Amino acid sequence: MTTRIYIPRDAAALALGADRVAKALSTEIAARKLDATIVRNGSRGMHWLEPLVEIETTEGRIAYGPVKPSDIAGLLDAGLVSGGNHPLCLGKTEDIPFLKNQTRLTFARCGVIDPVSLEDYKAHGGLKGLRTAIAMVPADVVKQVTDSGLRGRGGAGFPTGIKWKTVLDAAGPQKYIVCNADEGDSGTFADRMIMEGDPFVLIEGMAIAGLATGATKGYVYTRSEYPHAIAVMSEAVEVARAVGVLGPSVLGSGKAFDMEIRTGAGAYVCGEETALLNSLEGKRGVVRAKPPLPALQGFLGRPTVVNNVISLASVPIIMDKGADYYRDFGMGRSRGTIPIQIAGNVRHGGLYETAFGLTLGEIVDEIGGGTASGRPVRAVQVGGPLGAYFPRALFDTPFDYEAFAAKDGLIGHAGITVFDDTVDMLKQARFAMEFCAVESCGKCTPCRIGSTRGVETADNIARGIEPEKNRELLTDLCNTMKFGSLCALGGFTPYPVMSAMTHFPEDFSPAPIAEAAE
Amino acid sequence: MNVHVAGSDVETRTLAIVGELKRLEGPLLPILHEIQAEFGYVPQECLPVIARELNLSRAEVHGVVTFYHDYRDHPTGRHVLKLCRAEACQSMGGDAVAERIKALLGIDFHQTTKDGAVTLEPVYCLGLCSCAPAAMLDGEVHGRIDPDLAQELVAEARR
Numbered sequence: 314m315t316t317r318i319y320i321p322r323d324a325a326a327l328a329l330g331a332d333r334v335a336k337a338l339s340t341e342i343a344a345r346k347l348d349a350t351i352v353r354n355g356s357r358g359m360h361w362l363e364p365l366v367e368i369e370t371t372e373g374r375i376a377y378g379p380v381k382p383s384d385i386a387g388l389l390d391a392g393l394v395s396g397g398n399h400p401l402c403l404g405k406t407e408d409i410p411f412l413k414n415q416t417r418l419t420f421a422r423c424g425v426i427d428p429v430s431l432e433d434y435k436a437h438g439g440l441k442g443l444r445t446a447i448a449m450v451p452a453d454v455v456k457q458v459t460d461s462g463l464r465g466r467g468g469a470g471f472p473t474g475i476k477w478k479t480v481l482d483a484a485g486p487q488k489y490i491v492c493n494a495d496e497g498d499s500g501t502f503a504d505r506m507i508m509e510g511d512p513f514v515l516i517e518g519m520a521i522a523g524l525a526t527g528a529t530k531g532y533v534y535t536r537s538e539y540p541h542a543i544a545v546m547s548e549a550v551e552v553a554r555a556v557g558v559l560g561p562s563v564l565g566s567g568k569a570f571d572m573e574i575r576t577g578a579g580a581y582v583c584g585e586e587t588a589l590l591n592s593l594e595g596k597r598g599v600v601r602a603k604p605p606l607p608a609l610q611g612f613l614g615r616p617t618v619v620n621n622v623i624s625l626a627s628v629p630i631i632m633d634k635g636a637d638y639y640r641d642f643g644m645g646r647s648r649g650t651i652p653i654q655i656a657g658n659v660r661h662g663g664l665y666e667t668a669f670g671l672t673l674g675e676i677v678d679e680i681g682g683g684t685a686s687g688r689p690v691r692a693v694q695v696g697g698p699l700g701a702y703f704p705r706a707l708f709d710t711p712f713d714y715e716a717f718a719a720k721d722g723l724i725g726h727a728g729i730t731v732f733d734d735t736v737d738m739l740k741q742a743r744f745a746m747e748f749c750a751v752e753s754c755g756k757c758t759p760c761r762i763g764s765t766r767g768v769e770t771a772d773n774i775a776r777g778i779e780p781e782k783n784r785e786l787l788t789d790l791c792n793t794m795k796f797g798s799l800c801a802l803g804g805f806t807p808y809p810v811m812s813a814m815t816h817f818p819e820d821f822s823p824a825p826i827a828e829a830a831e
Numbered sequence: 832m833n834v835h836v837a838g839s840d841v842e843t844r845t846l847a848i849v850g851e852l853k854r855l856e857g858p859l860l861p862i863l864h865e866i867q868a869e870f871g872y873v874p875q876e877c878l879p880v881i882a883r884e885l886n887l888s889r890a891e892v893h894g895v896v897t898f899y900h901d902y903r904d905h906p907t908g909r910h911v912l913k914l915c916r917a918e919a920c921q922s923m924g925g926d927a928v929a930e931r932i933k934a935l936l937g938i939d940f941h942q943t944t945k946d947g948a949v950t951l952e953p954v955y956c957l958g959l960c961s962c963a964p965a966a967m968l969d970g971e972v973h974g975r976i977d978p979d980l981a982q983e984l985v986a987e988a989r990r
Contacts, residue, residue, distance in 0.1 A: 328972040577899075
């Protein structure tokens with residue numbers, strides 16, 4: 314029987330040479346006349362082991378990594394095709410502690426299957442949720458999603474079922490499902506990994522959302538920085554349409570749902586749902602005032618569900634296994650699982666899906682294994698560029714929406730960026746303001762002008778110019794931005810800035826630079 | 832790609848692109864992406880044509896083109912090197928890598944080398960935060976950039 318060898322086509326694996334490894338292996342397979350075929354899967358999320366090569370054996374999949382093209386000949390000599398021993402052998406993939414200790418619901422298939430093979434998808438439980446939804450009335454589908462406790466995984470944490478119910482109850486000749494795949498936050502890559510590793514789960518989730526709310530058309534708005542995700546999603550949509558998962562009669566149900574992939578044009582603010590809708594309509598990605606809610610007047614003024622990739626990709630398992638099954642994971646009002654993205658200066662960077670409730674310290678020190686540089690961890694930014702910086706003193710904070718809010722932070726899209734003790738927190742605060750200034754849509758004054766003034770003020774502090782007065786000014790600016798901005802870009806930029814000032818005050822009191830002495 | 836074309840050709844190609852994509856709901860971004868793929872940038876001459884065909888004012892189209900970082904009003908070099916400047920890459924020495932690449936190329940961000948070989952652009956996150964610092968050269972991704980890889984990338988881009 315032909316042996317299946319898996320080498321990811323995930324962008325992180327590609328960035329670390331997966332294509333070169335696949336090419337080297339393919340050449341050697343041909344030269345040695347081996348009975349083996351290469352499958353380009355998604356990533357298992359253990360990015361420090363990428364490119365991770367896996368061999369299918371009767372006992373399960375055996376992993377090797379990180380593999381370089383120059384390792385291939387040696388690996389084959391050691392019997393790679395039959396799972397032979399080699400210094401790069403990591404044993405059975407499923408037994409690698411990082412993977413073994415996870416609860417993979419949304420990412421269950423990611424890295425396991427061939428992303429664009431619908432057969433592979435179905436063989437691993439795919440489309441079961443959609444079939445269940447087809448057999449139910451829309452209101453019951455919405456109720457099941459509500460009962461699961463699923464909250465928007467894009468950052469705001471709004472209950473998904475309630476949003477769906479608003480759209481279901483809204484009247485309109487045409488309703489839409491818009492998937493927010495504009496994953497612009499530094500430190501996050503879960504959306505990208507789902508789109509590249511298991512695109513059908515997102516398609517299935519969107520089709521369920523369409524059936525549940527009466528929307529017949531869906532859009533995935535993806536950032537242009539993700540060309541690989543766009544390619545895989547586009548291919549998967551064509552496959553789904555060709556076999557009737559999408560189209561005028563979804564799986565023969567007589568109900569229509571179809572979708573398109575749209576590409577953004579490099580504007581961070583388009584991750585905000587109303588700016589995204591404007592962009593999708595072909596306008597400047599300027600934020601809209603709410604109300605009206607997008608659920609009532611969204612894309613082209615019609616009722617629209619706007620959900621994040623992970624929210625939609627979590628729906629199929631809820632429909633398949635039931636609301637209770639999903640809700641039983643997690644803590645407090647944070648139910649189910651969350652794909653935590655561990656990034657930056659960290660030894661074991663990657664994606665770790667687990668129930669809510671681990672402490673930040675467990676995630677950084679135990680799962681992430683501390684810093685890559687081997688130096689002490691000093692600060693961890695949670696929730697992207699608009700998230701707060703946490704010091705070690707707050708490492709006991711459990712991963713839960715409310716617990717993070719209570720510590721003046723946010724979970725956001727669950728990205729965690731680790732910094733060692735060489736980080737300059739004044740510089741990071743300045744960067745947050747600079748990023749806001751570059752990316753502001755310009756509609757509201759606190760964000761547009763406040764961020765530019767913030768950069769200047771941070772610079773003055775760095776120069777030692779009236780530091781006390783300028784720290785006060787920076788705080789004042791942050792308050793104005795927090796309470797006066799229309800959307801999260803201006804409203805949340807104060808989180809990194811204020812947390813840096815609060816938890817790392819020593820970096821905001823530089824020794825006065827005696828300019829005259831230079 | 833990246834060739835200067837005569838005005839009438841721009842109009843013909845623009846009309847063809849608009850004609851093909853006009854039926855989409857919200858067609859302007861897909862049209863502009865296609866135009867940039869065709870010409871390597873968005874030539875000024877396209878704007879009145881698009882405006883007329885979509886029944887928009889020229890100012891509206893101009894407003895959209897200038898809002899987004901991706902759209903360019905002039906051609907790039909033969910290769911585009913995008914370097915991630917966001918937090919995760921910063922935490923792994925991205926600033927030093929950026930300085931080194933700028934020095935090797937002899938240009939700053941948003942500039943093109945004198946020989947027209949390389950345009951250097953900043954990008955805020957490529958989703959490769961767990962293998963930082965990261966870059967994209969002509970659509971190909973590269974992670975864990977150290978001084979050696981930085982030199983290789985520049986050499987590759989120079990080719």
